[in-house]
Amino acid sequence: MTMNCEDYRQTIAEDPNFDDGDGHLSECSECRTYRDEMRVLDVKIGRALALEVPDLVLPDLPDLENVVSLSDRRRLSTPTWFAMAATVLLAVFFGVRFIGGDGVVYDSLADEVLAHVSHSPMALRVTDVAVSDDHLHEVVPANIAEMDESTGLITFAESCPINGHNVPHLVIQGRYGPITIILMPDEKISSAIALSDENQQGVILPVGDGSIAIVAGPDEALDEVQKKVLKSVVWST
Amino acid sequence: MQGSNTEERRRQRFDQKVGVFHQDMYRYAAWLCRDKAIAEDVVQEALLRAWKSLDALRDDAAAKPWLLTIVRRENARYFERKRIETVDIDNLTASQSALLSEQPNDDLSDMREAIFLLEEDYREPLVLQVLMGFSTNEIAEQMGLKQGAVLTRLHRARTKLKGTMQAMAAD
Numbered sequence: 001m002t003m004n005c006e007d008y009r010q011t012i013a014e015d016p017n018f019d020d021g022d023g024h025l026s027e028c029s030e031c032r033t034y035r036d037e038m039r040v041l042d043v044k045i046g047r048a049l050a051l052e053v054p055d056l057v058l059p060d061l062p063d064l065e066n067v068v069s070l071s072d073r074r075r076l077s078t079p080t081w082f083a084m085a086a087t088v089l090l091a092v093f094f095g096v097r098f099i100g101g102d103g104v105v106y107d108s109l110a111d112e113v114l115a116h117v118s119h120s121p122m123a124l125r126v127t128d129v130a131v132s133d134d135h136l137h138e139v140v141p142a143n144i145a146e147m148d149e150s151t152g153l154i155t156f157a158e159s160c161p162i163n164g165h166n167v168p169h170l171v172i173q174g175r176y177g178p179i180t181i182i183l184m185p186d187e188k189i190s191s192a193i194a195l196s197d198e199n200q201q202g203v204i205l206p207v208g209d210g211s212i213a214i215v216a217g218p219d220e221a222l223d224e225v226q227k228k229v230l231k232s233v234v235w236s237t
Numbered sequence: 238m239q240g241s242n243t244e245e246r247r248r249q250r251f252d253q254k255v256g257v258f259h260q261d262m263y264r265y266a267a268w269l270c271r272d273k274a275i276a277e278d279v280v281q282e283a284l285l286r287a288w289k290s291l292d293a294l295r296d297d298a299a300a301k302p303w304l305l306t307i308v309r310r311e312n313a314r315y316f317e318r319k320r321i322e323t324v325d326i327d328n329l330t331a332s333q334s335a336l337l338s339e340q341p342n343d344d345l346s347d348m349r350e351a352i353f354l355l356e357e358d359y360r361e362p363l364v365l366q367v368l369m370g371f372s373t374n375e376i377a378e379q380m381g382l383k384q385g386a387v388l389t390r391l392h393r394a395r396t397k398l399k400g401t402m403q404a405m406a407a408d
Contacts, residue, residue: 127381
């Protein structure tokens with residue numbers, strides 16, 4: 001079916017490289033002119049957008065072997081098999097080490113949660129598109145927790161490894177940006193643990209026999225978010 | 238010794254997969270924030286974050302959208318911290334003016350000013366499509382929009398720019 005002028009011009013303005021409208025173009029010289037104008041315009045747009053790039057000074061990349069920071073504490077110098085074995089032994093004997101999903105060793109649950117959030121930039125998009133209910137139920141099955149709609153707009157939901165358990169990693173849209181919520185039904189803690197690094201603030205809250213981590217940007221009103229999350233999430237176990 | 242080799246491989250991977258995109262990162266940041274100095278800061282932060290998070294980049298072919306996502310987040314963080322809201326074309330800072338003044342050709346200078354004045358909602362998808370070569374699907378993914386919304390914004394962006402350029406030519 002041949003496009004009409006309105007459809008064709010709409011399509012060309014969306015993408016001037018569109019070249020599937022020959023049927024219409026063969027009988028409409030005005031749209032041919034419009035297409036040519038749009039293509040000339042797009043060349044100018046491209047040239048105007050191509051700013052000169054200054055000589056950027058690359059940041060001093062820290063040697064991650066020696067970095068001791070919240071989000072990047074890791075052992076790279078030990079053979080992987082040996083590190084894993086040693087980690088398991090330490091965990092068994094002392095119960096104070098946390099093993100990330102990628103085999104990295106963390107000194108605390110707080111460290112691991114912050115590192116996990118920092119390493120998941122794709123999760124923290126500003127968006128108004130919610131995940132589907134089906135997907136949310138896959139990530140947060142009814143036998144783990146029940147969530148009501150007051151949690152907020154959930155824009156990311158995946159099952160992620162935290163301290164050896166696959167747990168629901170959710171993102172809601174807050175007032176100042178995305179907020180991460182990690183439901184950890186098996187991580188029992190005795191009191192709330194504050195989280196912070198240079199770009200994030202948060203808390204791990206004890207909830208029944210588990211805990212819930214909330215991580216947000218520095219300007220978010222964490223108290224309000226905590227109340228909302230605690231009200232909307234109920235463990236099923 | 239093995240640690241040094243691991244670090245070396247990591248740096249090589251960073252140079253090959255991340256370093257090559259620094260121009261795209263800068264231009265994207267510059268058109269998001271419309272300020273050369275802030276764009277440089279944002280790119281620095283984004284590169285540092287990319288270095289720390291390099292292990293999260295599972296597919297090297299996805300390096301470009303991954304990096305631009307980090308730039309987008311760093312830009313949002315910058316403005317959350319600084320609380321800079323609007324730009325008045327008559328009261329630009331030196332760094333903002335610098336973005337407009339580097340183009341010696343009058344016609345392109347007008348176009349750059351027209352793009353500068355375009356609302357961010359329209360400017361960003363245009364940058365991603367024209368400069369970064371993203372498909373409308375990829376733009377939708379990057380911006381967290383539906384594809385239909387992206388198409389509408391691209392259409393409006395070009396229509397506005399066309400009108401602005403015609404008005405400038407008539408003056």
